[in-house]
Amino acid sequence: MADNVTRPGFATGGGESAFRVSVENRPGATVVLPSGEIDLNASPILRQELKRVQTARPQRLIVDLSGVPYMDSSGVATLVEAMQIARKNSTRLVLCGMQEKVLSIFEIARLDTVFTIVPDATGAMTA
Numbered sequence: 001m002a003d004n005v006t007r008p009g010f011a012t013g014g015g016e017s018a019f020r021v022s023v024e025n026r027p028g029a030t031v032v033l034p035s036g037e038i039d040l041n042a043s044p045i046l047r048q049e050l051k052r053v054q055t056a057r058p059q060r061l062i063v064d065l066s067g068v069p070y071m072d073s074s075g076v077a078t079l080v081e082a083m084q085i086a087r088k089n090s091t092r093l094v095l096c097g098m099q100e101k102v103l104s105i106f107e108i109a110r111l112d113t114v115f116t117i118v119p120d121a122t123g124a125m126t127a
Contacts, residue, residue, distance in 0.1 A: 019046075021035070021046055021049045028059055030053050031063075032053060032064070034064075034067060043072075043074040054086065058091055060093075060125070061093045062096060062121060063079065064096050065095060065097050066097030070102070094118060096117070098117060
């Protein structure tokens with residue numbers, strides 16, 4: 001059973017354009033679920049939440065990006081920072097659910113060779 005904690009953060013005003021981050025604690029993994037565009041305004045919210053969950057040194061940290069239609073370089077930098085912290089903590093960081101537009105950014109930057117990227121959260125539990 002997941003311990004579902006939602007910590008909303010509003011990056012662009014509220015309403016439909018609000019950026020939110022939810023966290024689910026599952027056996028053997030912490031799942032971070034950002035929702036909305038990750039840009040210069042939203043990336044500090046995601047960074048703060050990723051740092052917060054990593055203080056517990058989870059065995060596996062899954063970032064489910066299925067709710068993220070767009071990510072700029074600040075969002076990519078946030079995930080690179082999270083990967084560096086995860087490596088220091090011996091945490092397995094897995095990205096999943098990337099929409100095509102976001103995945104193409106990682107492929108162009110060749111970050112798909114650095115990160116573990118899988119299609120969905122189910123696969124992320126075993127990747």
